[in-house]
Amino acid sequence: MSVTGTAYSPDLTSDEFQTNPWPIYQRLRNTDPVHYSAQASAFLVVKHADVAAALSDRRLISDFPMRASRRLYGPTVLDSEGQQHREMRQLFAPMFGVSGVKRWREEILVPVVEEVLDAVGDATEVDFAEQIAVAVPYGVVTRLLGLPPGDAPWIRPRVKPLAGVIDLPPAPLDDARAAKKELADYWEHLLAERVTGERPTLIDLLVPPGQAVDPAQLSTAILFLLAGTETSVATISTVMHTVLAHGIEPDALLDDRFRTQVLRETLRWEPPTHSVLRYAATSMEIRGVRIPRRAALLLSLGSANRDEEAFADPDTWRPERTETRNLTFGAGPHTCLGIQLAMAEFDVLFERMARRYGRLRPGAPLAPLRGHVFRAPEHLRLAWQRRERIA
Structure with a gap:
């Protein structure tokens, strides 16, 4: 059938959508769950069941020559399919699996977090977004990629335009x-x-020693630099924002199980990335809506994570929640390759902070979260009280 939809069509660039998209998502889930946005030239898919199915549907692909990331990087693990995609993932899988992450935790994650917290010293108030949330992911990723960690202040202003596109x-x-x-x-x-x-x-x-440098290999390396930093920057800021907003004390975060619950629930409740892009390789239908071949689809992870049919009381932040259908890291062949490393990074940071600091308070009124693909507080100042003895 053809798309008629409803008269309602949200402005995806408005302040309302950028800061508080949740009522918009709910309205679309209830009235127009496969909504065509002329503004985005894409179908916005908002129901959990549909997003989950689409992420694993081989008729929906990431490989499209006019995609902005494809035009910028060329073929990479992000924009490839089939055998090429599998081979790229297999190349890096050992470094991001259980044993690889265990190694990185001790060799990189813990030392970087300790170094960042040491640099703060005895300050009683910090710009958490810049001094912690930026410093940790960039410290980790520069080391993973073999870059001089001291170059991070030069690197980030050049990564930001890559995120913006x-x-x-x-x-x-x-x-x-x-x-x-x-x-x-x-x-x-x-x-x-x-x-x-x-x-x-x-x-x-990517580039074995002694081998000539291929521009495609450098493009993949630069993509890893982006993927491993800005989403983590957003997540770390959002977790701290949520901890402060809900009055969670550091002593509670010393409990391994509760800390994991806080991280997972925050990633469901306020994911750093609200949608991923796919293209229809063939004509198809979703909920009776015809999707033409080559049409673009925005699969809304943010809306799926607040779907009433997938989560009880979805708009409430509940760390003890038992539902496990969180789509923040995607699903299917393009599931985030670095999910275990990212979770370990967040865990180490908040565990080490909880050891050092016995009291956390906002240093200024909490700013709203803003953004769509890289969603985070616009700024975040943190006041904290150092423990007399590190726990």
Whole structure:
């Protein structure tokens, strides 16, 4: 059947949608769950069952030549399908599996978190977003990729335009291309002078020592740099924002089980990425709505995570929640490759903070969360009281 939908069509770039999309998602779930947005030139899919099915549906693909990320990076693990996609994932799987993450936890995660917290010193108030939420992911990813950690302040301003081009509304592609070229030139210089250590880094897997640098390999490395930083920056800020808003004390976060529940529920309740893009490889239907071949679909992870048919009382933040159908990290062939590493990073940070600080309070009124693909508080100041003895 053809799409007629309802007269209601939300403005996806409005302040309302960027800051409080939840009533909009609910209205669409109830009245128009496969909504065509002329503004986005895409179908917005908002029901949990439909999003979950679509993420595993082989008729919906990421590989599309006019996609902004494809035009910027070329074929990568993000924008490939089939055998090519499987081979790319298999290359990195050992580094992101259980044994790999166990190694990174001790060799990188704990030292980086301790270094970041040490740098704060005895300050009683910090700009949490910049001093902690940015510093930890960039400290981790630079080490994973074999980059000098001290270069992170130079790297981030060049990563931000790469993030902007896949956000909603998108930033200019020309800005992202210029930033990508700077990062590629920087990386080529480092690779020409690298000394391989005992343990390979991600860049050693992509560009084995002695091998000529392929632009496609550099593009994949730059994509990993983006994927491992800005989503984690958003998540860390959002978890702290949620902890403060709900009055959770550090002593509670010392409990491993409760800390894990807090992380998982926050990722469901306020995911850092609200939608992922797919394209129809063939004509198809979802809930009786015809999806033409080559049509774009925005699969709404944010709406799916608040669907009343998947979660009881979905708009309430409940760490003790037992439902496990959270779609924040995706599902199917394109499930986030770094999910275990990301969860370990968040766990180490909040566990080590809880050891050091016995009291957490907002240092300023909590700002609303904002954004769509990279959603986080606009700013976050934190007042804390150091424990006399580290727990």
